Amino acid sequence: MIPMEYFLVLAGILFAIGAYGVLTKNNAIIVLMCIELMLNAANINFVTFGAFANDIMGQAFVIMSISVAAAEVAVGIAxxxxxYKMRKTTELDDEKLTSLRW
Amino acid sequence: MDMTAIFGDYTAIAPLVFLIVAALILPGVQLLGKNRNITWAVGLVLAVVSMVVNIMMLTDGYVGAALDLFEYNAYSGLLILLFSIVLVLMLLVSNASVETTRFNTGAYYALIFAATLGMMFVVLSSDLLTIFVGVELTSISSYAAVSMKRNDPRAAEAAVKYVVVGGMSTALTLYGISMIYGLSGTTDIAALAAWVQTLPEINLLLGVGIVAMVAGYGFKIAAVPFHMWAPDVYEGAATPLSMFLATGSKKMGLSVFFQIFLVMFVAVASVSFLGETVQYLFAIIAAITMTVGNIVAIAQNNIKRMLAYSSVAQAGYILIVMAVMSEYALSSGLFHMFTHVFMKGGAFLIVGALICAGVGEMISDYRGLAKKAPFLAAAMMLFLFSLAGIPPLAGFTSKFFLFSSTLYGMEGAVDSTWVWLAFIAVLNSAISLYYYARVVKAMYIEKGDNTEKIKVPAPFMVAIVICLVGVIVLGVYPQLVFDLCESAAAALLGPYLL
Known part of the structure; x- marks a missing residue:
């Protein structure tokens, strides 16, 4: 059987990649995709812990978080x-999207 | 009246039922009736009925559970009352404000009711799963509601920032919850509180879990350093919505802190090293939040932005509860949340009313307002002085309770550990008076370009008068709500205190 640490390290790496992307990328679409990576890292954690502890709660939590993530992305893209219609850009650091400051 | 005779096994969620019905039928009512006044009236009636049902349950002292998920007690009852007050104030002005009547009416009301539903869902739950889902219901509805202001570039930008920052905070929270779940094997908060007491020491994974959860929910209450979205969103959104977010949504975030971290760590507070670490973590966040909020607010020229930073600072004051971790601190924190609804809500409502009358959002636009609208100027002055904490207004009473709670440890013994926090908070109140007084000076001392009388819509006047009554009555007669806050704090923390 694959040891539990492997899953946790995979999730940790995914989470780190996602967090790096959110902090450094300028395109809002890519940022939303990176947020998805972070959410899925947490989902892997839940499934792993649930499977190793023989507890159903881990999987129940993942079902909930997947539906929440889907709703969030739908609203986010809209x-x-x-x-985009207003500004003709999805770049976050474009001067058109940074009129609100301090 | 006995509510169980009407609602049976579902009594615990009775106040929510009316909001669920409203959120589901209002788009249909608008589609069929094609009259926004009818839609508004139906929504307002359902919200008021929900509030009345909840007040009856609260005064009866009802305690009960429904569907194995929800538990109604004095704590949830009090916060449901707070959220329904916010909802009713918000609905009152929604049909009169020039900012919100341009929205798609059915969708707008459905989103507002769904967001309030999420807040009530959170305060009724006792499990990390239901709290997570409730917070997301509120957040996602608010993202959509903020972006409804069409053809306004500022609102579009605010919505983009809100959804990106909110999504990141969701991911952080979820990762933190997964760590806590993996270590403890449970998501039930009562079980987690028992588990924390058996821990020998902090380990790395627990640290990661707690920090990720605090950061994730810290975004929701706009605690520094996670506050950057709040001023943008409050400035970009329609003013009634800014009021809704600053008073309702933020209180939900604070309630999440009480329900998760306070309950989990209250038994080990000032006992074990783990407990003290968590207390100091929150003490530092509280001190930084109030200081940064107040200092940056001085530099603002837009009044909505200034109120947003002042609401960041108010969240810092309430976080004192998380550092002190006592029952008295919690009851005074709940009381401050209540008075904050009336004073911050009232200030935002006046800004919204003046926008309807064609006055701008800049502090310089408020010059000579005392001549143009004497009542509004006087009300604004009272709300701002209440926020600064000047007696005999509500803000003074609640701040007095809150800051004095740092002096008392368990069982009322004097404990000087957190006095420095009260000291910082009092200094901050003095700083805040400076920027509140700037607005008062603009209204009363500086001369405006004309002295034409300003007329504002009647619903706004009703809502402002309600807030004004709240600010004055709670200032001179705090026991009216403080007794409820005390029983709420006892209901939440009672089982966990020795």
Whole structure:
């Protein structure tokens, strides 16, 4: 059987990649994708812990978090589309999207 | 009246039922009736009925559970009352504000009711899973509601920032919860509190879990250093919505802190090393949050932005509860949350009313307001002085309770550990008076370009008068709500205190 640490390290790496992307990328679509990576890292954690402890709660939590993530991305893309119509850009550091400061 | 006779096994979620019905039928009502006044009236009636049902349950002292998920007690009852007050104030002005009547009416009301539903869902739950889902219901509905202000580039930008930052905070929270779940094997908060007491010491994974959860939920209450989205969103959103987010959504985040971290660590507070570490973590966040919020607010020229930073600072004051971790601190924190609804809500409502009358959002636009709208200027002055904490207004009473709670440890013995936090908080109140007084000076001393009288819509006046009554009555007669706060704190923490 594959040891538990392997799954946790995989999740940790995924989470780190996602967090790095959120902090450094300028394109809002890529940022949303990186947030998905971070959410899925947490999902892997839940499934792993649930499977190794023989507890159903881990999987129940993943079902909930997948549906929450889907709703969040749907709303997020709609908001980006709305902003794109107004600004003609999805770049977060573009001067058109940084009029609100301090 | 006995509510169990009407609602049976579902009594614990009775106040929510009306909101679920409203969120589901209002888009249909709008589609069929094609009249936004009818939709508004139906929504307002359902919200008021929900509030009345909850007040009856609260005064009856109802305690009960429903569906194995929800537990109604004095704590959840009190916070449901707070959220329904916010909802009713918000609905009152929604049909009169020039900012919100341009929205798609059915969708707008459905989103507002769904967001309030999420807040009530959170305060009724006792499990990390239901708290997570409730917080997300509120957040996702608010993202959509903020972006409804079409053809306004500022609102579009605010919504993009809100959804990106909110998504990141969700991911952080979920990762933190997964760590806690993996270590303890449970997501039930009562079981977690028992588990924390058996821990010999902190390990790395527990540290990662707690820090990730604190950061994730810290975004929701806009605690420094996770506060950057709040001023942008409050400035970009329609003013009634800014009021809703600053008073309702933020209180939900604070309640999450009480329900998860306070309950988990209250038994080990000032006993074990783990407990003290968590207390100092929150003490530092509280001190930084109030200081940064107040200092940055001085530099603001837009009044919505200034109020947003002041609301960051107020969240810092309430976080004192998380450092002190006592029952008295929790009851005074709940009381401050209550008074904050009236004073911050009232200030935002006046800004919204003046926007309807064509006055701008800049502090310089408020010059000579005392001549143009004497009542509004006087009300604004009272709300701002209440926020700064000047007696005999509500803000003074609640701040007095909150800061004095740092002096008392368990069982009322004097404990000087957190006095420095009260000292920082009092200094901050003095700083805040400076920028509140700037607005008062603009309204009363500086001369405006004209003295034409300003007329604002009647629903706004009703909502502002309600807030004004709240600010004055709670200031001179705090026991009205403070007794409820005390029984709420006892209901939440009672089982965990020795």
């Amino acid at each position: 908001i980006l589309l709305n902003a």
